[in-house]
Amino acid sequence: MEKMKAETVEAPKERNRWIYALYVLTLVMITLSGFAQMPIFKRYYIADLPGLGWLARYYVTHLIHYLSAAVLIGIVSYRITRYLVEDRHRLSLTPSGYLRGSLLLGLIFSGALLTIRTLRANPFPPETIVYLDLAHILFMVLFLFTLLFCALFKNKWTKSGF
Amino acid sequence: MPREITRRTFLKGGAAACALAAVGLNAKEASAEPAHLATLLDISKCIGCGACVEACRETNAHKFPEPKKPFPPMLPRRVKVEDWSEKREESERLTPYNWVYIQSAQVTYQGKDYNLTLPRRCMHCVNPPCVKLCPWGAAKQLPNGISRLDSDLCLGGAKCKEVCPWSIPQRQTGVGLYLDILPSVIGNGVMYKCDRCYDRVTQGKLPACIEVCPERVQEIGPREEILRKAHALAKEKKAFIYGEKENGGTNTIYVSPVPFEVLNRAIETGSGKPHLKKVPDAMKEGNRLALAMLLAPIAGIAGALGSVYKNAKKWRDGGKDESRNG
Numbered sequence: 001m002e003k004m005k006a007e008t009v010e011a012p013k014e015r016n017r018w019i020y021a022l023y024v025l026t027l028v029m030i031t032l033s034g035f036a037q038m039p040i041f042k043r044y045y046i047a048d049l050p051g052l053g054w055l056a057r058y059y060v061t062h063l064i065h066y067l068s069a070a071v072l073i074g075i076v077s078y079r080i081t082r083y084l085v086e087d088r089h090r091l092s093l094t095p096s097g098y099l100r101g102s103l104l105l106g107l108i109f110s111g112a113l114l115t116i117r118t119l120r121a122n123p124f125p126p127e128t129i130v131y132l133d134l135a136h137i138l139f140m141v142l143f144l145f146t147l148l149f150c151a152l153f154k155n156k157w158t159k160s161g162f
Numbered sequence: 163m164p165r166e167i168t169r170r171t172f173l174k175g176g177a178a179a180c181a182l183a184a185v186g187l188n189a190k191e192a193s194a195e196p197a198h199l200a201t202l203l204d205i206s207k208c209i210g211c212g213a214c215v216e217a218c219r220e221t222n223a224h225k226f227p228e229p230k231k232p233f234p235p236m237l238p239r240r241v242k243v244e245d246w247s248e249k250r251e252e253s254e255r256l257t258p259y260n261w262v263y264i265q266s267a268q269v270t271y272q273g274k275d276y277n278l279t280l281p282r283r284c285m286h287c288v289n290p291p292c293v294k295l296c297p298w299g300a301a302k303q304l305p306n307g308i309s310r311l312d313s314d315l316c317l318g319g320a321k322c323k324e325v326c327p328w329s330i331p332q333r334q335t336g337v338g339l340y341l342d343i344l345p346s347v348i349g350n351g352v353m354y355k356c357d358r359c360y361d362r363v364t365q366g367k368l369p370a371c372i373e374v375c376p377e378r379v380q381e382i383g384p385r386e387e388i389l390r391k392a393h394a395l396a397k398e399k400k401a402f403i404y405g406e407k408e409n410g411g412t413n414t415i416y417v418s419p420v421p422f423e424v425l426n427r428a429i430e431t432g433s434g435k436p437h438l439k440k441v442p443d444a445m446k447e448g449n450r451l452a453l454a455m456l457l458a459p460i461a462g463i464a465g466a467l468g469s470v471y472k473n474a475k476k477w478r479d480g481g482k483d484e485s486r487n488g
Contacts, residue, residue, distance in 0.1 A: 062448050119289075129302075
């Protein structure tokens with residue numbers, strides 16, 4: 001029985017290995033391009049490193065951030081749908097899984113609203129945009145710290161170790 | 163016949179925009195008509211007297227930076243202090259103390275000599291990259307289309323200047339919020355630029371540069387009306403328009419008897435001296451991607467449902483095989 005359960009759990013892990021790799025790559029790109037929205041990489045010589053010059057080009061990092069966000073939203077939508085339709089009965093989220101998921105959704109939601117404000121038909125008054133910016137940064141910092149904590153203490157998303 | 167833009171129509175537009183600002187709504191939401199106010203500058207009228215420059219400095223003097231000295235040491239060393247406080251009288255370019263200046267050009271076009279002067283300041287783009295890309299929300303666009311930099315929030319990172327197609331905002335070190343955080347390692351002062359006298363406009367007054375102009379070079383009014391008027395003027399005088407399509411559209415419309423390519427070659431450009439080149443919409447690609455982002459969740463959900471269906475089919479076929487074998 002235990003063996004069967006382990007196999008059931010192992011199967012999605014195997015299937016989703018490439019999605020996990022894409023998720024990690026997307027997180028790296030979205031974090032780098034997100035930090036690059038602040039004028040820090042040029043100031044602190046990071047953009048001087050070979051291959052990292054793009055980090056100092058605001059329009060390039062803006063596009064990369066949006067592209068990474070689109071991929072991340074795609075992956076999260078995929079994962080949530082799979083969880084709700086298929087994996088809900090056999091995989092249960094750990095507290096750190098819930099925390100990461102909530103922070104990730106907060107990041108995506110605040111980011112989506114900030115994306116809307118870059119459109120011509122921006123519906124938000126200037127004061128709201130300040131709070132949205134701060135919320136997005138706060139979600140990002142909390143999410144990164146949580147990821148770091150989970151990596152250090154080997155906390156998994158689900159109780160089955162997936 | 164285009165409708166004359168009078169002080170009355172301008173004040174009506176301004177009052178409507180103020181009322182909308184007061185209730186915190188974007189004017190575009192509340193009205194089908196765009197509420198942006200635009201200015202029309204007929205540069206054939208400008209005599210380069212500099213009255214607008216002086217009026218701007220006097221009217222906005224209370225907004226100018228009063229930096230604390232000595233400046234905090236900047237880290238790393240490559241971060242340069244930008245100090246205009248000892249050169250407050252500089253009026254030949256844009257500085258934190260000079261938000262409009264007169265650009266001049268001597269050109270010959272179609273065998274005729276022109277000695278043209280034109281006030282240069284922020285173009286107040288319809289979709290301003292300085293506002294949209296500011297990481298803190300320190301750059302703001304008001305419902306009436308005015309973009310302004312909030313000196314209480316700005317950290318002086320100068321991103322707004324880098325993303326501005328005309329590099330309009332100018333920095334003053336030693337002032338602003340960064341002094342209260344980590345002044346040596348974060349920020350470098352505050353960025354300044356024309357705010358089109360947003361406070362005067364809120365009170366129903368004209369921007370100072372428009373009010374004092376003895377030649378009535380500038381007019382202000384709802385963007386649609388200003389554009390209609392600019393096109394009528396251009397048709398009448400066989401003149402050229404700048405600012406209507408630049409960077410996807412701005413709220414500053416110049417009308418010149420000489421093509422702007424010709425003018426651009428004749429004016430002095432450089433730091434604090436903006437060009438008159440054609441400018442593509444800087445936000446266009448990003449906003450296209452933003453719309454494409456709407457497809458991402460659909461793609462994710464479709465992919466997941468496809469996988470679930472595939473798995474279910476595989477499991478069913480496997481089950482059938484097993485029962486057949488059994």
